[in-house]
Amino acid sequence: MSDPAATNEPADEPLAPPIERLALEAARRVFADHQPTAPRVLASSTSRGQTAAALAQAGADVTLLELEDFRAALLRDWLGEGSPVRLVCDTDPPAEPKFELAILPVRRDGGAELARDLLQGFIAALEESGTLIAVADHPNDSWLGDQLRALADAKAIRRYQSGEADAASGATAYVVRRSDIRLRVRDFSCEFAFRDSGRLIRAFSRPGVFSHRRLDLGARRLIDAMQIAAGDRVVDIGCGAGVVALAAALRAADVQVTAIDSATRAIECTRRGAKLNGLEDRITAILSSDGSVPESGSYDVAVANPPYFAHFRIAELFLQAAQTALRPGGQLWIVGKQPDWYQSNVPRWFDRVKLARTGGGYCIATGIRPNL
Numbered sequence: 001m002s003d004p005a006a007t008n009e010p011a012d013e014p015l016a017p018p019i020e021r022l023a024l025e026a027a028r029r030v031f032a033d034h035q036p037t038a039p040r041v042l043a044s045s046t047s048r049g050q051t052a053a054a055l056a057q058a059g060a061d062v063t064l065l066e067l068e069d070f071r072a073a074l075l076r077d078w079l080g081e082g083s084p085v086r087l088v089c090d091t092d093p094p095a096e097p098k099f100e101l102a103i104l105p106v107r108r109d110g111g112a113e114l115a116r117d118l119l120q121g122f123i124a125a126l127e128e129s130g131t132l133i134a135v136a137d138h139p140n141d142s143w144l145g146d147q148l149r150a151l152a153d154a155k156a157i158r159r160y161q162s163g164e165a166d167a168a169s170g171a172t173a174y175v176v177r178r179s180d181i182r183l184r185v186r187d188f189s190c191e192f193a194f195r196d197s198g199r200l201i202r203a204f205s206r207p208g209v210f211s212h213r214r215l216d217l218g219a220r221r222l223i224d225a226m227q228i229a230a231g232d233r234v235v236d237i238g239c240g241a242g243v244v245a246l247a248a249a250l251r252a253a254d255v256q257v258t259a260i261d262s263a264t265r266a267i268e269c270t271r272r273g274a275k276l277n278g279l280e281d282r283i284t285a286i287l288s289s290d291g292s293v294p295e296s297g298s299y300d301v302a303v304a305n306p307p308y309f310a311h312f313r314i315a316e317l318f319l320q321a322a323q324t325a326l327r328p329g330g331q332l333w334i335v336g337k338q339p340d341w342y343q344s345n346v347p348r349w350f351d352r353v354k355l356a357r358t359g360g361g362y363c364i365a366t367g368i369r370p371n372l
């Protein structure tokens with residue numbers, strides 16, 4: 001294979017952040033040592049997939065793993081039509097075939113458990129002779145280094161720092177061979193239980209899923225408020241680990257729930273939760289990030305607990321999705337933390353809007369889908 005960095009337009013462009021540039025520089029050093037002909041590379045990206053694109057352009061067989069459908073769609077656009085990068089939107093790296101190089105960028109704000117889970121997944125995806133490159137988005141990283149030193153002798157780990165002028169915006173890369181790593185696979189998934197109307201409900205979660213290991217307070221408020229009748233068809237928009245969908249399905253006889261989320265692990269967890277409660281026939285979980293729901297216009301109830309970031313862009317998407325999914329006269333239940341925004345905006349899509357302030361700073365907005 002030619003030197004990946006020699007044909008490295010995407011990662012060299014000014015937009016590529018230090019974490020991508022350093023990942024590519026580290027990959028160039030690995031290939032300078034080994035010179036495989038067309039190496040199989042597993043990568044992920046916290047940016048626009050620049051390292052994956054540059055390595056693929058240089059002849060590597062690159063699989064780019066993305067856990068989230070919304071970001072996968074963006075990556076598809078950024079990589080461009082005809083990109084040789086194989087983009088995989090899934091919960092984990094593929095089990096087979098094994099890779100010669102695995103490149104894992106780790107963001108400080110991405111969650112420690114998710115980073116550790118992915119780290120072990122990327123290591124397990126390597127051939128015995130393969131190499132791991134893990135990159136932290138900080139020039140003075142110590143956390144990621146500590147994780148690696150727990151798995152391999154310090155002298156087996158090469159460390160590179162980016163030379164950014166701004167000390168806060170550089171990166172640190174660690175390079176370690178698979179054969180030097182003692183992998184003790186830890187199960188980061190979790191089963192937890194919560195009650196609804198006196199009934200114990202079991203849920204399943206994994207790192208990266210909202211909310212891992214516990215029932216979120218907003219979900220609690222939504223579950224307590226929502227009214228579900230026997231035979232209702234319910235749509236849960238942004239289902240996360242599926243707790244609201246599970247409670248809805250168990251609330252009354254013959255309830256059917258369609259649960260959508262843009263996170264692959266959310267869909268996996270919702271399905272696992274359904275199985276734990278014997279609800280496989282009552283809950284259908286579907287990966288969707290554009291608000292599309294099968295059989296739109298036919299649901300009786302829509303429930304949603306949108307994320308509190310992204311300047312209400314996702315809350316708007318969820319409201320639009322709820323309006324499209326519901327039948328005329330169908331009922332919305334949505335929980336949030338910004339009553340003023342909900343008061344002003346839910347009427348853009350719903351009639352007879354009511355807002356109830358609940359404990360913990362949450363509010364529940366309800367509305368009826370108009371006859372459009």
Ligand SMILES: C[S@@+](CC[C@H](N)C(=O)[O-])C[C@H]1O[C@@H](n2cnc3c(N)ncnc32)[C@H](O)[C@@H]1O
Binds near residue numbers: 209237243263307314
């Ligand atoms: C605050 S969490 C709520 C999860 C769960 N319903 C609960 O109450 O615990 C919001 C969920 O919305 C999902 N989400 C974010 N953007 C989305 C989109 N564009 N389409 C579908 N789901 C999305 C996230 O993955 C997350 O699971």
